[in-house]
Amino acid sequence: xxxxAINEGLTLAWKKGFCKVVIKxxxxxxxxIIGNGYVVDNNLRELHL
Numbered sequence: 001x002x003x004x005a006i007n008e009g010l011t012l013a014w015k016k017g018f019c020k021v022v023i024k025x026x027x028x029x030x031x032x033i034i035g036n037g038y039v040v041d042n043n044l045r046e047l048h049l
Contacts, residue, residue, distance in 0.1 A: 002025070002027065002030060003030055003033070003034075006023060006025070006030070006034060007034075010023075010034075
């Protein structure tokens with residue numbers, strides 16, 4: 001759920017024209033996955049940002 005929320009927030013920010021976004025979370029693995037350009041949703045489907 002957290003990955004999906006971050007993905008939706010980033011998508012909205014990019015659609016609004018923001019090209020640099022700072023994400024602060026305690027989940028280091030999730031931030032690493034997002035930083036590498038990939039988010040996995042609840043269906044284990046890979047989404048490329």
